[in-house]
Amino acid sequence: EINACLFDLDGVLVDTAIYHYKAWRRLANELGFDFTEKDNEKLKGISRIQSLKLILEWGGIKKTSKEIEELSQKKNDWYLEMIADIQPNELLPGSREFLQELKDHGIKIALGSASKNAIIILDKTNIRHFFDAIVDGNMVQASKPDPEVFLIGAKLLNIQPQQCVVIEDAVAGVEAALAGNMKVIGIGDKGVLKEANLVVASLAEMSIDQLNSL
Ligand code: G16
Ligand code: MG
Numbered sequence: 001e002i003n004a005c006l007f008d009l010d011g012v013l014v015d016t017a018i019y020h021y022k023a024w025r026r027l028a029n030e031l032g033f034d035f036t037e038k039d040n041e042k043l044k045g046i047s048r049i050q051s052l053k054l055i056l057e058w059g060g061i062k063k064t065s066k067e068i069e070e071l072s073q074k075k076n077d078w079y080l081e082m083i084a085d086i087q088p089n090e091l092l093p094g095s096r097e098f099l100q101e102l103k104d105h106g107i108k109i110a111l112g113s114a115s116k117n118a119i120i121i122l123d124k125t126n127i128r129h130f131f132d133a134i135v136d137g138n139m140v141q142a143s144k145p146d147p148e149v150f151l152i153g154a155k156l157l158n159i160q161p162q163q164c165v166v167i168e169d170a171v172a173g174v175e176a177a178l179a180g181n182m183k184v185i186g187i188g189d190k191g192v193l194k195e196a197n198l199v200v201a202s203l204a205e206m207s208i209d210q211l212n213s214l
Contacts, residue, residue: 004108032059046114046172096127101207
């Protein structure tokens with residue numbers, strides 16, 4: 001039986017994945033190279049610093065840790081500019097409705113995001129009140145595919161991992177959920193999120209019944 005749902009944020013509830021992509025590409029371009037949307041899949045769900053290290057590798061560029069810190073700050077400033085005016089209408093299809101359906105059925109709700117900007121986004125899109133627990137990038141030591149972010153969420157909700165479903169758009173996040181002994185629903189492409197227990201195109205396709213059939 002499923003008693004809790006743990007949501008990833010970027011790419012699941014809100015369409016912020018595109019802003020991360022734009023900001024990282026701007027940085028790469030400034031450093032004299034580019035990367036593709038396919039490369040970008042590898043950045044989803046991993047931390048800011050890890051993303052930057054991977055991008056620098058792609059560009060064949062070496063930087064000191066001080067420079068890495070400055071570059072990640074620069075990307076984050078651009079990202080914050082892009083999300084400054086984010087509106088509830090940038091919630092992905094079905095997000096608010098599915099959160100409401102879970103609430104109506106007494107299923108606990110947690111956030112499990114790698115982002116350090118998660119709370120800002122929950123506030124601006126008016127969905128923070130749905131969450132019984134919020135775990136974000138400021139609270140974890142190890143990032144996805146490590147299960148830490150979801151295990152902390154389950155603990156805060158006081159629900160066993162086996163009774164949790166994670167909803168994720170990233171390969172790293174699907175792996176994290178499975179490593180934590182949780183069920184996982186992928187949002188996006190079946191070919192990419194092969195390991196998920198179920199893959200749907202968006203939360204608009206989700207219903208409570210599907211949770212218990214996993
Ligand atoms: C998100 C994105 C990642 C991003 C990470 C850190 O995680 O998917 O691409 O690198 O947050 O974001 P920030 O720079 O805002 O701390 P999630 O777990 O919500 O998908
Ligand atoms: Mg995501």
